[in-house]
Amino acid sequence: MKLKTTEKGFTLLELLVALSIAAFVTAAASMTIITMMRLTPKTNNWAIALRQVQNAGYWISRDVLMADNITVGDTGNPMFLTLRQPQIDTSLKNKIEYKFEPMSGGLKRLVRTDTDNNTAIMIAEYISSDNTTATYSPNCTDNCTLTFTITAISGNVPVTRQYEVTQRVPASSP
Secondary structure (H helix, E strand, C coil): CCCCCCCCCCCHHHHHHHHHHHHHHHHHHHHHHHHHHHHHHHHHHHHHHHHHHHHHHHHHHHHHHHCCEEEECCCCCCEEEEEECCCCCCCCCCEEEEEEEECHHHCEEEEEEECCCCEEEEEEEEECHHHCEEECCCCCCCCCEEEEEEEEEECCEEEEEEEEEECCCCCCCC
16 A cells, blocks of 8 residues: 555654643542532632621721720620720710621621610621630729630531721710
């Protein structure tokens, strides 16, 4: 059998090289997809927990800045934090309360209640009250600082943040 010079094709060696390159690219793409599929739920849980911690930190910090009296409760007790705002209108109580409400799985949601207009809003969910602490010296006269740590757990991913907030309004006696 005679080969004509006009016939073109690939040699066996060229086909083997092309096949091995294709296999390598396919393996790399498969590993990337598998890694993404494994990390996505963990990343989502981390993002959810982080958002809850940041939301709790924002609201508590905001209220502490304006409070003239702070009372820290035991985290095992539903009442976590009580803040009193300066008395502008004497008919108002000017009291903000942060309470833990139970959720399924042993976690809790943090609820902010304004006693003047009797409104409650949920601040954060998936909070581990065992890992949530707050410290405050009620006898301070200047630079009164509340230090609190919030831990949220989504899935099996915990996120913990510590906040320090100094009151703008000097502390008054309870």
